[in-house]
Amino acid sequence: MPAGESRVWNNAVMELGGVACGKSPSCDEAGCPWREWCHAYQTGDFTAPDVPEQPSFEGSRRQFRGRIVRLLGERDVISLDTLGHRIRVDYSPDGEHGREWLRGLLSDLADDGLVEVEDSGDETSVRLRG
Numbered sequence: 001m002p003a004g005e006s007r008v009w010n011n012a013v014m015e016l017g018g019v020a021c022g023k024s025p026s027c028d029e030a031g032c033p034w035r036e037w038c039h040a041y042q043t044g045d046f047t048a049p050d051v052p053e054q055p056s057f058e059g060s061r062r063q064f065r066g067r068i069v070r071l072l073g074e075r076d077v078i079s080l081d082t083l084g085h086r087i088r089v090d091y092s093p094d095g096e097h098g099r100e101w102l103r104g105l106l107s108d109l110a111d112d113g114l115v116e117v118e119d120s121g122d123e124t125s126v127r128l129r130g
C-alpha cells in the first residue's frame, strides 16, 4: 500500500471486488491489473481462503450499537423506550427485542465507556458519555 494512501487503496480494492474479483472472477474480461501478482490467477485456484465469518448475531449487535451511538450523537438525552423505537421498527418494551435486549446493548456500550444509562424512578435515560 502506498504510504499515506490508505483511503485510495481501500477504494481501489473495493472497486476491484465490484468489477472483477467476485466469487467467479472475470480476470481477463475485466482486464484486472493485479493478474501479474495474483496467486489465484496464476494457479487457477479461485477457492477463497477460509475467512472466519462474523456470526450474524454479532453482526446485528454491532449494527444496532452503531445506530445507538449515531442517534445519541444527535440528542443530549433520550429515554430508553424512545431510543428503542428509533433504532428498530419492531421494538416492543416487553418483547423479544425490547428493554432487556436494549439494556444488554447499552451495558456493552457503557462498559466500552461510550454511553451513560441513568435510572430514576420509572424513567431510564441514555446519553453519550461526555
Ligand code: SF4
Pocket (backbone or CB within 6 Å): 020, 021, 022, 025, 026, 027, 028, 032, 033, 034, 035, 038, 039, 040, 041
Ligand atoms: S486476477 Fe486475481 S485479483 Fe484479479 S480478478 Fe482475477 S482473481 Fe481477482
